[in-house]
Every structure is written in structure tokens, then in C-alpha cells.
Amino acid sequence: MAFLLVIAFTIVVQRSLISATMLAGFFSLLMAVTFVLLDAVDVAFAEAAVGAGITTMLLLGTIGLTGPQEKVPRRQWMPLFVTAGSAAMLIYGTFDLPLLGSPHSPAYTHVAPYYIEHAEIETGVPNMVTAVLASYRGYDTLGELFVILTAGLGVLMMLGLRGAGTGSHAGGGGEISMTQHSILRVITKLLIPFILLFALYVQFHGESGPGGGFQAGTLFAAAFILYALVYGTSYARRVIPARGLYMLMALGVLLYAGTGLASFLFGANFLDYGVFANDFASGQLLGIFLVELGVGITVAATMITVFLALAERRHQ
Amino acid sequence: MIGALGLYNYWIVVALMMTGLYVVISRSNLIKKIIGLNIFQSSVFLFFISLGKVDHGTAPIASHTANVHGEILYANPLPHVLILTAIVVGVSTTAVALALIVRVYEAYGTVEDDELHKAEHSP
Numbered sequence: 309m310a311f312l313l314v315i316a317f318t319i320v321v322q323r324s325l326i327s328a329t330m331l332a333g334f335f336s337l338l339m340a341v342t343f344v345l346l347d348a349v350d351v352a353f354a355e356a357a358v359g360a361g362i363t364t365m366l367l368l369g370t371i372g373l374t375g376p377q378e379k380v381p382r383r384q385w386m387p388l389f390v391t392a393g394s395a396a397m398l399i400y401g402t403f404d405l406p407l408l409g410s411p412h413s414p415a416y417t418h419v420a421p422y423y424i425e426h427a428e429i430e431t432g433v434p435n436m437v438t439a440v441l442a443s444y445r446g447y448d449t450l451g452e453l454f455v456i457l458t459a460g461l462g463v464l465m466m467l468g469l470r471g472a473g474t475g476s477h478a479g480g481g482g483e484i485s486m487t488q489h490s491i492l493r494v495i496t497k498l499l500i501p502f503i504l505l506f507a508l509y510v511q512f513h514g515e516s517g518p519g520g521g522f523q524a525g526t527l528f529a530a531a532f533i534l535y536a537l538v539y540g541t542s543y544a545r546r547v548i549p550a551r552g553l554y555m556l557m558a559l560g561v562l563l564y565a566g567t568g569l570a571s572f573l574f575g576a577n578f579l580d581y582g583v584f585a586n587d588f589a590s591g592q593l594l595g596i597f598l599v600e601l602g603v604g605i606t607v608a609a610t611m612i613t614v615f616l617a618l619a620e621r622r623h624q
Numbered sequence: 625m626i627g628a629l630g631l632y633n634y635w636i637v638v639a640l641m642m643t644g645l646y647v648v649i650s651r652s653n654l655i656k657k658i659i660g661l662n663i664f665q666s667s668v669f670l671f672f673i674s675l676g677k678v679d680h681g682t683a684p685i686a687s688h689t690a691n692v693h694g695e696i697l698y699a700n701p702l703p704h705v706l707i708l709t710a711i712v713v714g715v716s717t718t719a720v721a722l723a724l725i726v727r728v729y730e731a732y733g734t735v736e737d738d739e740l741h742k743a744e745h746s747p
Contacts (some may be wrong), residue, residue: 313636316643316663325655332659339666347699348673349683354711355669363662363715370655370722374729378653379736387650391642398638407630409679411697416678420700427701428686436684436701437708445705452709459716463723517685522712607712614719621726 312338326368326376333364349518350437353510357526362611365533369618432589433515433596441520442596442603446579449599450564453606457561460610467617469550489538496538503531511604515593521600525607532608533615541619553613560606567598633674640667652737654725658718665714669707676700 315335322328336359343352406413427439441449507527514520536544548556567579574583581595582588640663647660676699684701729735732743 310636313639313643316640319659319663320643320647325653328656328659332662335663335666339670342670343673346673346677347681347683348676348704348707349685351669351673351704351707351711354708358711358715359662359666363718366715366719366722367655367659370725373726374655374735378651378656384650387646390649391646394645395638395642398641399635402631402634402638405631405634406675408633408674409630409677409681411678413675415675415703416700420702423701424684424698434686436686436698437704440701441705441708449709452713455713456716459713459720462720466720466723466727518683520708522708526712526715610716614716614723618719618722618726 312342323378323380324376325371325378328378329364329367329371332367333360336360336363350435350520350523353518353523354526357523357530361530362526362533362615365537365615366618369615369621373618373621430589431592431596433593435515435517435520437518438514438520438596438600442599443579443581443592446568446599449603450561450568450579453561453564453603456610457557457606460557460613463614463617464554467621469553469613469617469620492538496534500531500535503527503534507531511600512597514600515596521603522607524600525604526611528604528608529611529615532612536616536619541616545616548612550613550616553609553616556605556609557613558606560602560604560609563602563605564599567595567602571595634671637667637671637674640664640670652739654728654735654737655722657737658721658725661721662714662718665710669710672703672707676703 312335315331315338319328319331319335322331336355339359340352340356343349343355406415410416423436423440423444427436427444428434431439431443433439433443507524510519510527511521511524514524532544532547535547567581569578571578571580571583576583579595579599581599582591584591584594644660644662644664644667647663648657651657651660678697678699681697681699684698684704686698725735728740732740734740734743
């Protein structure tokens with residue numbers, strides 16, 4: 309874990325933004341390993357897919373537009389004092405925290421034991437993270453999905469995508485693609501089906517193993533981004549036109565909210581899936597499945613849209 | 625974990641958080657600031673996940689094979705849920721920030737904070 313710190317410090321002194329970005333990607337990967345050691349497999353999954361994959365791509369896309377070098381900053385002592393002061397206070401604060409792994413810590417003694425004991429019986433889902441995410445705290449997740457959708461819309465408003473019609477001239481001038489590298493092309497072609505298959509597995513197996521809509525969505529987007537990188541964005545645009553992406557972004561949220569509304573029709577509360585089947589647990593299972601599917605669709609579509617918006621910006 | 629080692633994770637969190645904060649305050653390049661913000665954010669993730677860890681525990685996926693003590697201890701699933709969603713929301717907000725940076729660059733031709741300040745005040 310000290311290695312995380314080393315990388316963070318290297319990022320600070322790094323002048324080249326590209327190496328800083330690459331180090332940040334490695335930092336995320338290391339963070340994911342740390343999460344596995346701390347028993348948070350689902351989180352590690354998301355961190356690896358998002359931090360090491362998508363954030364890096366987005367940062368590189370922006371750097372490609374704005375230039376790779378950072379100006380040499382002036383020496384300033386004020387920030388150093390501020391951070392050192394806050395660090396001292398925060399370290400002092402840690403002495404009141406429960407020790408790592410203590411089973412008596414307050415975080416572990418309130419609502420968590422209830423989830424751990426009842427999640428599998430009440431929802432029929434062995435993965436408690438999925439159960440809490442999609443069922444017990446379904447409202448939060450719906451809200452977060454709306455945040456993602458809003459972020460996607462915000463990027464679209466600021467950068468915009470080329471219309472579906474103009475996106476189709478293949479290999480237009482100035483396009484960034486690596487079509488001339490045949491090794492990359494062949495390897496990508498081999499890899500993508502497996503990434504997609506893995507994304508689907510993560511999506512539909514998220515109830516019983518680590519995984520779920522968020523991770524699957526980012527993996528799916530990562531496969532698509534890889535394709536777009538190697539073959540160029542206009543080829544990628546033929547796979548999914550802009551209009552389709554917009555629709556998918558909204559469709560996921562609608563599917564989630566619609567599942568919530570459907571439980572009204574059965575006379576239950578919003579997002580109360582127990583009523584979908586005769587047996588409470590299988591109703592929950594169905595509800596969680598639909599909700600996770602909605603999450604996956606919106607996350608994947610939003611990530612792809614954001615990437616395309618950044619990548620296509622340069623040749624407008 | 626015993627003694628001071630039990631707090632080791634939190635110290636790493638503090639150090640990472642302050643590193644991120646330092647980058648945000650001291651660097652004038654907007655992209656570098658975003659990277660700093662991401663480090664800061666990761667430290668918060670690490671903090672939450674550390675709170676969810678339980679000694680001799682396992683990942684919160686129900687299994688029916690008990691460990692040597694005859695019972696199963698699971699890590700706290702709640703922080704995992706919060707952080708899982710926070711990571712994906714985090715990348716969306718990063719994307720919005722980057723889009724803003726691109727627009728700033730197109731309008732002013734620079735992403736350095738102080739040059740932007742100058743450009744604003746001397747039209």
C-alpha cells in the first residue's frame with residue numbers, strides 16, 4: 309500500500325501529463341488490488357474497469373486536445389503548509405477511529421448485520437452487495453443512475469456528437485486510428501468477443517458472484533472503446549449510431565424507474581419487487597435482474613457517448 | 625490487527641488525500657488538477673472500504689462452507705455498495721470536468737489557471 313503513495317508522489321512531480329495519466333491508471337489498478345485484499349471484490353472490479361480503463365482513456369482524449377506538457381509551476385510554500393497542517397490534524401483524528409478489521413466498529417454494528425443475515429433469505433441473492441445495491445437501497449442507486457445520465461447529457465451539451473448521418477464516411481481525413489497496425493488489429497479482433505462475453509457474464513451472474521450492472525456496463529464500454537481506438541471512431545459509429553446511444557442512455561434509466569413503477573401496479577411500494585412472483589424471494593430476484601440490466605445499459609451507453617464526444621472533438 | 629498497525633490504512637488514506645489536495649491547490653494546469661482530484665477521491669474510497677473490513681472475514685457473498693471457527697464472518701457490504709456506485713459516478717463527473725476543460729481550451733487556447741486569469745482581466 310505504501311506503493312500507492314510512491315505513485316501518488318511521482319504523479320505530483322511529473323511534468324508530462326501523459327506519464328501522469330498512465331501512472332494514474334496504474335495507481336487505480338493497484339488500488340483495485342488493495343480492495344481485493346480488503347475483501348471488497350465488487351468494488352475492486354469497478355475500480356479496475358473504470359480507473360484503469362475508462363478514466364485513462366478520457367484523460368488521454370482531453371490531453372490530445374489540449375497539449376501534453378504542464379507548465380513548470382512556481383515554487384509556492386502556502387499549499388505545502390496547508391496540506392501539512394490538515395494532514396497533522398487528520399492523523400490526530402485517526403486515533404479515535406476503530407482499528408482496521410475490528411468487529412466492534414460502529415460501522416459494523418448497526419445496519420450491516422441485518423443485511424448480512426437477511427439478504428440471502430429475503431432476496432434470494434447470495435451476493436450481498438448486489439442485494440443491498442438493487443433492493444435495500446434501490447432508491448440511492450436510482451438516484452446515482454440519474455446522476456450518470458445527467459453527466460452524460462452535460463458532456464453532450466458541451467461537446468456534442470456528430471449527427472448520425474455525417475458519422476459514416478469511413479476513414480475520414482485526420483482521423484485518429486491505428487488501422488495500419490495489423491498486429492493490433494488482429495489482437496483486438498480476437499479480444500473483443502471475449503471482453504463482451506465477460507461483460508455479459510458479469511452482468512447476468514452479478515447476483516451470485518462479484519459483478520453487476522455497474523461493472524458490466526463499464527466493461528462493455530471498454531470493449532467498444534478499444535474497437536473505436538483501433539479501428540477509428542467512424543467505424544465504431546457504424547456499430548451504434550448516435551441516436552441509438554441517446555436512446556440506450558435513457559432506456560436504462562426508464563427500465564429501472566419502470567421496474568419501480570411496475571411494483572405500484574401490483575399494489576406494493578415503489579421498487580418493492582417482492583410482489584412480482586408468487587414467492588417473495590423470486591420476485592426480488594426478477595426485480596434485481598431488471599434493475600441491474602437498466603444500470604448496465606445506461607452506464608455502458610453513457611461511457612461510450614462521453615468517449616466519442618471527446619475523441620471526435622478534434623476533427624470537427 | 626494490533627496496536628498502531630490497525631491505523632496504518634487510515635494514515636495512508638490521509639497521506640493520499642493530502643497529496644491529492646496539494647496537487648489541486650498548487651498546480652495551475654487544469655488536467656493535473658483533475659488527476660489530483662481523482663487521487664483525493666480514491667483516498668476516500670480506500671477509507672470507506674477500510675471501515676468495512678473485518679478480521680478473518682471474507683467477501684460478502686453468502687457461501688455455505690464455514691471456516692475453521694465454524695462460522696462465517698463477512699465484510700460489511702454497505703460501504704462496498706456506496707463506493708461501487710461512487711466510482712462510476714466519479715468517472716461521470718470527471719468526464720463533465722474534462723468536457724469543461726476542452727471548452728475552456730477552445731475559448732482561451734490554454735488550460736493553465738494563471739494564464740486564464742490574465743486572459744480574463746486583459747481583454
